[in-house]
Amino acid sequence: MSQATPQMRDFSKSLIAYETMENKSSEIKIPTACRVSEKLRPHLATLMGNVGFRALLLRALALANPEVAWLRSVQVTADGSLEGFDEIETQVNPDEIFEGCVVLAAHLLGLLVALIGEGLTLRLVREAWPKLSLNHLHFGKENKR
Amino acid sequence: MKKKSDAAKRKLPKKVVSHPAKVRIRKIPTGVRGLDDILGGGIPEFSFNIIAGAPGCGKTTLAHQIVFANATAQKPALYFTVLGEPALKMLRYQQQYTFFDEAKLGKAIRFINLSEALMNQDLNAVLEEIIKQVTAAQPGFVVVDSFRTMVRSTKSGGATELEMQSFIQHLAQFLTSWEATSFLVGEYDAVEMRDNPVFTISDGLVWLSQVVESNSVVRKMQIIKLRGAASVPGLHTIRISDDGLQTFSRTLRLAAKRINPMRRRRLSMGVPELDKMMGGGILEGDSILVAGPSGVGKSVLATHFIAEGTRQGEAGILAVFEERPKGYLDRAGSFGLNLKRPLENGKLEVLYDRPVDLSVDETMQELLDAIERVGAKRLVIDSLVGFEMALAPGYREDFRESLYRLIRALTGAGLTVLSTVEVEDTFTGLPLSHHLMSFLTDDIIRMRYVEIDGEMRKVLLIAKMRRSNHSKDIREYVITDKGVVVISPRSMDYNGLTTGIPTRTGSRQPQEEEAAPEPKAKK
Numbered sequence: 001m002s003q004a005t006p007q008m009r010d011f012s013k014s015l016i017a018y019e020t021m022e023n024k025s026s027e028i029k030i031p032t033a034c035r036v037s038e039k040l041r042p043h044l045a046t047l048m049g050n051v052g053f054r055a056l057l058l059r060a061l062a063l064a065n066p067e068v069a070w071l072r073s074v075q076v077t078a079d080g081s082l083e084g085f086d087e088i089e090t091q092v093n094p095d096e097i098f099e100g101c102v103v104l105a106a107h108l109l110g111l112l113v114a115l116i117g118e119g120l121t122l123r124l125v126r127e128a129w130p131k132l133s134l135n136h137l138h139f140g141k142e143n144k145r
Numbered sequence: 146m147k148k149k150s151d152a153a154k155r156k157l158p159k160k161v162v163s164h165p166a167k168v169r170i171r172k173i174p175t176g177v178r179g180l181d182d183i184l185g186g187g188i189p190e191f192s193f194n195i196i197a198g199a200p201g202c203g204k205t206t207l208a209h210q211i212v213f214a215n216a217t218a219q220k221p222a223l224y225f226t227v228l229g230e231p232a233l234k235m236l237r238y239q240q241q242y243t244f245f246d247e248a249k250l251g252k253a254i255r256f257i258n259l260s261e262a263l264m265n266q267d268l269n270a271v272l273e274e275i276i277k278q279v280t281a282a283q284p285g286f287v288v289v290d291s292f293r294t295m296v297r298s299t300k301s302g303g304a305t306e307l308e309m310q311s312f313i314q315h316l317a318q319f320l321t322s323w324e325a326t327s328f329l330v331g332e333y334d335a336v337e338m339r340d341n342p343v344f345t346i347s348d349g350l351v352w353l354s355q356v357v358e359s360n361s362v363v364r365k366m367q368i369i370k371l372r373g374a375a376s377v378p379g380l381h382t383i384r385i386s387d388d389g390l391q392t393f394s395r396t397l398r399l400a401a402k403r404i405n406p407m408r409r410r411r412l413s414m415g416v417p418e419l420d421k422m423m424g425g426g427i428l429e430g431d432s433i434l435v436a437g438p439s440g441v442g443k444s445v446l447a448t449h450f451i452a453e454g455t456r457q458g459e460a461g462i463l464a465v466f467e468e469r470p471k472g473y474l475d476r477a478g479s480f481g482l483n484l485k486r487p488l489e490n491g492k493l494e495v496l497y498d499r500p501v502d503l504s505v506d507e508t509m510q511e512l513l514d515a516i517e518r519v520g521a522k523r524l525v526i527d528s529l530v531g532f533e534m535a536l537a538p539g540y541r542e543d544f545r546e547s548l549y550r551l552i553r554a555l556t557g558a559g560l561t562v563l564s565t566v567e568v569e570d571t572f573t574g575l576p577l578s579h580h581l582m583s584f585l586t587d588d589i590i591r592m593r594y595v596e597i598d599g600e601m602r603k604v605l606l607i608a609k610m611r612r613s614n615h616s617k618d619i620r621e622y623v624i625t626d627k628g629v630v631v632i633s634p635r636s637m638d639y640n641g642l643t644t645g646i647p648t649r650t651g652s653r654q655p656q657e658e659e660a661a662p663e664p665k666a667k668k
Contacts, residue, residue: 047232049258056233116236119247127251 004063004106008113012036012105015125016098018132030082031089033101037108039128041080047124053080060108068100170373173326176214176244177207179392179510183366183381185374188349191324192372193317195292195343197333198353202364203385204330205230206242207353208288210389211328213244216253220285223278224256227263229291229330232256242389255282263295268312271295275316279323286326292343293331310342317346338369348372353383361537363504366392382506393506396550412523412561415453415482416446418631422607422616423588429522431611432552432562432585437592441603442624443565444468446590447525448477448484449628450563455487459522462515463495466531470495480628494519505536505547512551521560528565545585552585570594587611592622596646597639604642605631619643 019039020032030038037057044053057076065071070092074084088097112121126132172187181187188194188211196204208224216222226232236256239245250256257278262270279287289295320327329343335352338344350369355362364383368376382393411426420426427433427450435443451461463484465473473495477484487493494515516524526532533544552562564586570593589608594601605622607615619642622631639647 045258047236047256047258049260051260052231052233052258115233117240117247120236120240120250123247123250 004103004110008106008110009102012102012109015105015129015132016101018129030085031097031101033098034082034085034104036101036105037080037082040108040124043124043127045080050079054078056111057082057108060104060111063107063111064100064104067103068096070096071100071104172374173211173215175211177210177390177392178388179381179394180366180390182396183368183377183392183394184371185376187374188326189371189373190326191321192326192348193321193346194326194328194349194351195347196328196330196351196353197293199334199355200332202353202355203383203390204332204353205235205290206239206385207351207390208290208328208330209239209242210244212254212286212288213246213249216249216284216286218252221252221282222254222286222288223282223284224254225259225275225278225287225289226256227259227289227291228294232258235290241387243387244389259289259295268295268308272312272315272319276319279320279325283323284325286328287320288328288330290330291332292329293333306342313343313346363537382504384504384507391507393504393510395506395547412459413453413457414446415449415456416629416631418620419446419590419605419629422618422620422631423610424613424615427561427563427588428610428613429561430556430559431587432556432564433588433590434586435563435565435590435592436568437605438570438594439567441592441594442622442629443567443592444473444527445476445480445624446592446629447527447563447565448473448480448482451493451523451525452477452482452484454523454561455484455492458492460492460519461487461494461523461525462512462519462521463493464512464524464526464532465495465497466526466535467528470497480626482628491519494521505541505544508532508535509547509551516555516560524555524560524562526562526564528567530567549585556587588613593643595642606643 015036016033019035023032023035037060041053044056048056054076057080061071061074061076070088073088074082077083092100109121109125112124171190172181172184173190174181174187175184196207198204212222212224226235236250240247257274259271259274262274275287275289317327329347331343333341335354344350347370349371352367352369353364354367355364357363364385365380366383367380368378377394377396379395381395384391384393409429411420411424412429413420413426414423435446437443447463451463454461463470463473474484474488484493484495488495496511496515512524515521529548532548533541536544552564555562568591586609588610590605591608592603592605595604596602603622603624604619606617606619620631622629624630638649640650641647
């Protein structure tokens with residue numbers, strides 16, 4: 001069952017907004033909006049290995065595909081990076097890209113919440129964005145023991 | 146024998162030599178209830194340990210419990226996962242335990258996946274990665290889970306035995322040099338213990354096992370070796386609950402309890418005539434067995450014993466295995482024995498264990514905890530047969546031995562223990578206890594039915610009182626609204642009362658129809 005609740009999407013929007021503000025220019029060929037997974041990758045790969053992270057991201061992508069058509073052109077590499085954005089940025093308008101990336105991030109975080117719970121997911125998010133204040137952020141769904 | 150030389154005989158003045166202090170090995174608490182006692186105080190600091198056993202024994206849970214109990218941001222734990230349970234699933238399941246503290250993740254406990262270094266490279270790459278991470282984090286604790294899969298994968302990849310031994314040697318030396326207490330978690334079979342370098346090099350070897358017997362699972366722990374600590378030998382019961390692992394030392398932490406050399410008082414059984422038969426009552430610190438068939442009044446006598454104790458201000462524990470506590474307390478009330486008040490005042494605790502796969506050691510631990518809680522002086526176990534039947538079949542083998550240790554230690558510490566046991570009456574003899582439990586006891590009261598003048602009556606006798614003289618009389622008793630009442634003086638008119646079918650030897654006295662000692666059904 002999808003964990004990408006409206007609250008999770010709001011949370012993802014906040015993360016993306018923060019990430020966009022922090023990294024306006026970057027050489028990474030991924031739209032800023034889709035860098036949430038890239039930012040989480042080293043932390044999750046340490047925990048579960050590249051193979052584990054790739055499996056998780058593939059699942060998030062599969063869940064997001066029915067909602068966001070352009071994500072079908074995106075692939076996950078062996079190390080868990082996203083690729084295939086070159087043509088997308090010329091063919092899809094920025095708002096749609098932003099929305100698609102929100103959906104993808106929401107599914108990725110939703111999967112984490114489903115597997116390890118809200119508490120540990122927030123902890124991972126804090127590790128990836130240590131300066132981000134999470135006081136006002138929540139997933140909007142109780143998933144505690 | 147050589148004679149000592151004169152020089153040797155001469156007493157030399159003692160030199161005051163200051164010896165350098167020996168290294169003091171700090172024992173780290175495990176956070177696992179009962180385990181520190183088994184380990185002789187805890188895990189020796191900086192030791193290199195193996196937690197081994199078959200799948201499902203609780204190896205990972207044990208490792209988690211130890212690191213969650215000890216890791217801090219200053220002395221963090223590095224938890225290396227290899228090809229075993231994926232870390233994500235590990236976190237998913239382990240957070241269900243109460244010891245899991247998510248606040249510790251990240252700074253105090255870090256999970257690091259080594260699978261790719263192992264799959265894509267070799268043992269040296271794995272060692273280098275561990276060295277890199279340990280050097281950076283300077284952890285107090287390191288866990289490699291599962292170490293066994295690492296060994297398997299390298300073996301299939303062609304690592305020689307010498308390379309493997311060298312890897313383990315380097316790892317052990319490195320982790321000890323970096324002052325880390327480490328644990329390698331692995332699935333091993335008992336036969337693999339021989340000729341396995343990892344077992345030789347390790348300082349500690351904790352072996353977990355589970356045995357399936359008659360639909361029950363019995364989990365056990367054995368400390369096969371532990372350098373620098375005096376661990377308790379033998380197999381110890383473990384239980385995995387919401388709180389994680391709990392261990393039950395086979396010595397039940399009782400080894401340290403000293404025999405109480407006090408001058409022992411006589412304690413009233415709560416039945417005056419019975420006290421007289423016992424030379425004034427039961428000796429404090431004795432273990433007494435009340436044996437007899439079903440319905441003969443064993444539980445009533447046990448109720449007298451515990452109620453008399455609480456009446457005199459002695460706290461007690463009532464361990465009931467066959468009846469529900471409410472029924473027990475209500476019946477006591479019907480005999481005028483108020484157990485509810487001491488229960489409310491904390492002078493009495495009733496332990497009630499339904500017949501489900503109990504382990505003998507955990508039940509005994511429960512008893513010990515209750516005894517400590519209320520400061521009990523008297524304990525009733527009603528009944529030993531019910532207690533044994535409530536155990537998982539795999540634990541029953543240990544029952545007599547564990548019970549012996551428990552009763553010996555408790556009575557040694559001054560507690561007076563009354564146990565009941567059901568004995569089937571035969572009409573040819575007087576068995577005292579069919580469970581060979583009489584060796585557990587100092588004193589035995591035997592209750593039985595006898596057929597007299599067309600009635601099934603009840604008699605009791607004191608079969609044994611260690612270190613004390615006692616009445617040898619066989620006395621009739623009844624159970625009235627006052628409980629057990631010993632009624633008549635020793636009967637001289639019958640032989641063979643102990644068989645249950647006595648023969649009259651005295652002359653039958655002409656007698657009027659007398660009221661039966663117990664109420665009969667009305668016509």
